[in-house]
Amino acid sequence: MALMDFIKKQFIDVIQWTEEGDGTLAWRFPMAGMEIQHGASLTVRESQMAVFVNEGKVADVFGPGMYKLSTQTLPVLTYLKNWDKLFESPFKSDVYFFSTRQQIDQKWGTPQPITIRDADFGAVRLRAFGNYAFRVADPKLFHTEISGTRERYTVADVDGQLRGLVLQNISQAIAASGIPFLDLAANQLKFAEALSAQLSPAFAAIGLELEGMTVQNLSLPEELQKILDQKIGMGMVGNDMGKFMQYQTAQAIPGMVTAGGGGGGSGIAGDAMGLGAGVALGQVLAQNLAQGLNPAAQAAATAVAAPVAAVGIKPDEVMATLEKLADLKVKGILTDEEFAAKKAELLKKLV
Numbered sequence: 001m002a003l004m005d006f007i008k009k010q011f012i013d014v015i016q017w018t019e020e021g022d023g024t025l026a027w028r029f030p031m032a033g034m035e036i037q038h039g040a041s042l043t044v045r046e047s048q049m050a051v052f053v054n055e056g057k058v059a060d061v062f063g064p065g066m067y068k069l070s071t072q073t074l075p076v077l078t079y080l081k082n083w084d085k086l087f088e089s090p091f092k093s094d095v096y097f098f099s100t101r102q103q104i105d106q107k108w109g110t111p112q113p114i115t116i117r118d119a120d121f122g123a124v125r126l127r128a129f130g131n132y133a134f135r136v137a138d139p140k141l142f143h144t145e146i147s148g149t150r151e152r153y154t155v156a157d158v159d160g161q162l163r164g165l166v167l168q169n170i171s172q173a174i175a176a177s178g179i180p181f182l183d184l185a186a187n188q189l190k191f192a193e194a195l196s197a198q199l200s201p202a203f204a205a206i207g208l209e210l211e212g213m214t215v216q217n218l219s220l221p222e223e224l225q226k227i228l229d230q231k232i233g234m235g236m237v238g239n240d241m242g243k244f245m246q247y248q249t250a251q252a253i254p255g256m257v258t259a260g261g262g263g264g265g266s267g268i269a270g271d272a273m274g275l276g277a278g279v280a281l282g283q284v285l286a287q288n289l290a291q292g293l294n295p296a297a298q299a300a301a302t303a304v305a306a307p308v309a310a311v312g313i314k315p316d317e318v319m320a321t322l323e324k325l326a327d328l329k330v331k332g333i334l335t336d337e338e339f340a341a342k343k344a345e346l347l348k349k350l351v
Helices: 002-008 139-147 155-177 181-186 188-204 222-233 241-260 264-290 295-309 315-330 336-350
Strands: 010-015 024-028 034-044 048-054 057-062 065-068 094-099 103-109 114-118 122-136 152-154 208-219
Touching (some): 024 155, 094 139, 103 155, 152 155, 155 188, 188 208, 315 336
Antiparallel strands (some): 024 094, 034 065, 048 057, 048 094, 114 122, 122 208
């Protein structure tokens, strides 16, 4: 009976794997009812590695090449008992193949806006998406930590874990980069580099290597996008937020003047009051902004604000108001049409 059982045994002479392009990362060679013949050949192709597991422990890892499985040619790990003697007769051992080629165009994204800290704005909410590429770099570690004894382990099986790692590390990546958010939003390459540097150790901990990371889109809240557009429009360089706030104040003054002129029976008095209030408000904002930025600038802003705030509405100050309007027109704050209209009303007061 024992002789018949021996004759019926099936022996494996060739161990190999041909990928089918289905995103498989790990594949177990079918061993049911079969044993590996002494002198059998193992073929590991480029972009593959093979792992032998004996009695539940990883025995050896084979890179690309063709191997004759014998006690003379097989690398032996001394902590495995009798691993070398197994080749004296047919033996059974699990063989796992791992694909080491790049798994490209893997998607990542933020399902919901995430909040990050920023030096300029305190906190901002953003949405981002892109893709990345990775490969199995340490098949032994990947086998023991992730794929295990499953017959097949695919990219889809690990996709959720990797997406989670990306989202978990976005905030830390931006903080570690030290790059202000406005600059980061305008330079997605720096964002991708910072994120890649933050993620690489997390990938390596499970036997993977992050080969590339791209940021294809970075969506900002509407109000922050408007600020970014204005910053670009005025041609600012770096992070001079003082100049930026002064620019915003200058843009708001014409609207204040127009609103002041629409006060029904207020006439030129209302116009002058609106103009004076708008200019004074701009100077106050500039003065507040100067605090903490430049003491000298604060003093200058205070000196300018005092005479401007004194613009009155009495008839004998009409000429002073006209001079202020002319100065605003020269600076581009008032348009020619707005200046002409105000000038006409002022001249009527002198008749």
